[in-house]
Amino acid sequence: MIVINSISKDHTTTEVIRWLIALGVTDFVRIDSDVEDIEFVGYNGIDSFIISKNGIPINLFESKSYWYRRGGAISFFKSKLKDMKLSQDLNLEKKLIGNISSENRALNDYIKQFVAHRSPVSLGSYSNSSLNKLHVLDLARQFGIKTPGTFVINTKKELSRKLMENGPLITKAISEGVSIYNVNHSYYSYTEEINESDLVNISDVFFPSLFQKKVDKKFEIRVFFLGDRFYSMVILSQRNKQTEVDFRKYDERKPNRFLPFRLPAEIELKLAALFKALDLNTGSADFVVDKNNEYFFLEINPVGQFSMVSYPCNYYLEKEVAKFLIN
Template identity: 40%
Template sequence: MILVLSQESYETSTDMVQDWIEYLGGHATRLNGEDLTRGEPFAVRLGREHDEVRLSVDGRVLSGATVGAVWRRRWHQMQGLGPLPGTTPAVRQLAQRHLAAELHAVSQSVFALMDEVPWLSRPLAVNKVRALRLARRAGLEIPETLVTNSRAELLTFIDAHDGVITKCASDGEMFPDDQDRTWALYTSVVTREDALALPEAFFPSLVQAQVEKSCELRVFYLDGECWPMAIFSQADPQTAVDFRVYNHVRPNRTVPYRLPAEVEAAIGRFMAAVGLETGSLDLIRTPEGRHVFLEVNPVGQFSMVGEPCNYPLFRRVAEYLMRAETA
């Protein structure tokens, strides 16, 4: 049985892969991160010689011994504290942070008992600077990058490049407001005027040389194969700096793309170095035809690549997991 670790919502790619596993004669059981905090019984037991993990999925008991492969697709847990009117905001904040750490450790305890079976993939995130260094070592071009808290350093960097962007060093976040809108952190241009308005020392931030684009590339990688898609984001000012500022009225055109063999080989070397069997990579194709690596997301959504390009990605992931289960 293939155990799919995921979350309850926004997981259409996961649903489709599970469909394919069932269609191809396999069996997948889905465990969402929320399941561990909802009161359904589970147990991780370490004995003198043998260990056991038992999970409940919709009232059915599942033994870890029946798991042949694990697909770690997503994992989301939210255990909010109740009102606790007698406490202070400072105590509440510390307790909330500690609860998150406890839940993370409990999840890791469950995962530890399935260490012996194949996983797709292990890390859920790769540090951006580490990824850039490994990509460069693998033969991919990368943008000049600076992480700094110094206005003087930032101004020097801006003066040395035609344009500079900033983005989160981590995955970013989304914030709801009181008008049912969501505010998001996108890649944004930092001008010299912006930098001059900053204090001499500011919060540590990641900035990069802005790379001129003819188009953006989203590449889904699985087990040595690249499935690239070109995104024509440059004709629309809304999407020119970051295609994820989606224009839903007039979406960017997306088409299948063929990577040069040497770039595809470099991506393979990079993914091996970073320890990923799968992931979604973002690259830029410059007007001169160079390919510049930006970052990799081990758990990126891939229906956005598979569907417009007519790539059989859901089936390929299902087949990979079924092969892993019987290996």
Template identity: 40%
Template sequence: MILIVSQHAGEHSTEEVIDWLDHKKADYFRLNGNDLIEHCNFKIDVANNEATLSFPEREIELSKVKAFWYRRWLSGAYHYSKYEELMDTPFNKMRFSQKLNSELLKIKEYLRSSQKEKPWLSNMEKVKVNKLDVLQKAKKYGISIPETIITNSKEEVIKFKNEHGSIIVKAISEAMMLSKNGTSYSAYTAILTSEIIESLPDKFYASLLQNTVDKEYELRIFYLEGDFYGMAIFSQNDNQTSVDFRQYNHQKPNRRVPYKLPKSIEDKLTLLMKDLDLNTGSIDLIKSKSGDYVFLEINPVGQFGMTSGPCNYYLEEKVADFLIEKSA
């Protein structure tokens, strides 16, 4: 049996893999983080390392699960929105939400630790990678990275821009997304112009700066247990997407084509993934106009449909086959 550990919404890649599992008549079950609150009765016997999840349609014994796929778990805002009426101040609502999240987090961590000897696609303990640590390790394995600094000083920003000419600013951790009145807003990588720098205070919140890489095209690479499925994105041909292709132009989408990395780059990326203890993930690179492959970051649990569809890789079926093989 396969257990898919996920969240209840926003999981397009997960749902398409499940379609293939259904087609292949695989034995699987999907456990969303909110199921432990809303949809099942469960008992975890810690002393005997036994756990049973009782749903109306099925009872799951963890001892009978042969393979796991970790996607995500629970939206950080879940408890805040669900129980906000219990608290009368924003601070208490936030603290209460954080406490409930931490309680469920410990259950999730125990799920992994108690079953860690079994096959897992995506190591639950490693999916929250530190972007800075990953950049440093990439360089250790001979992979080019942008010049990168973190600073809170306007003076240092000016020095960095004078040294590199064009520079960008991006999130140190994951990019934030907000919603209002049915519209979503996301933080993007952006050019830090002289005008923006001039408007900065002398000290500001810590920010990550990198030199702008003169790119020929961007690369999104899906990695699955030693295999690479690459896609070139010609984002630089459109001013809207030239800095960050995630600022999608839906009227005139970027051209996207299958791409094969040089073996020397694949070998270095394989060493990096093994060092990070990741057997899958989406890797972002830039092919520079000088011919260099410049590493940007890894998303261990990113959606991979955007690579699968345009390149006809059928990654959803490949993931399903991987899980079926590991659960045999």
């Protein structure tokens, strides 16, 4: 049996499953953390670890292959909890619910750990699905991978000094960028360039924020890592002011080119070591290449959208992932 953790709207998961079926696999289960069709049934510690999907029991001991694609914890008790009164004391009730939800999280963590260890084939990692960017940059440097000068700054004074020393900087979230919708607007945060001229709009003291020296970019590289292979793509966006700092800002008239790329073997070796140190056998890595052909590592996203590499480069990565899970 192949067990897949994902979320219901993840198109990539759907495509991989289509390939699994085409390759003759019938025994698989997709667990979407945002759909309430999974129930906990029981674990005896020996040979039976049962959850159910739409009432159909699944023994996780039978998992031969596991893919942690993405997604968080399943709420095993959510529907029942709604009708329960745990205490008359509201404060106490809130704390009890907090207890139950941390129990739920721990149980969920264990299920994922259990399946990952139990399955001879395991791809992706829930426990490493959210990396700390600053830590990964440190590690990358240890493996001899260049990174842009990186600072965390919280005062205008210091920012101004760094701008003077380094020239233009970029800023981005330390964790995840903003992605918020309400009925009338969508809010996203991108990687933004910061110049001396931006200082007038910045307050004297602000939340500690991540800044990096802006690389004089020739092009960007997105690398998908699977098992022991790298699938790389170059993004040519430098002709275009709008996408110069962040290629996600599309320009429909002059769209960026996303082309197959062969990462130099030396960079591949170092990057493989970095993935290994992070205990990840899949993920997406970003680089910028400067005008002197130096490769600067930016970050690793363990649950990145590899379809955005697969389609333009004609790599059929969804099929490769399916084949990985079958082996």
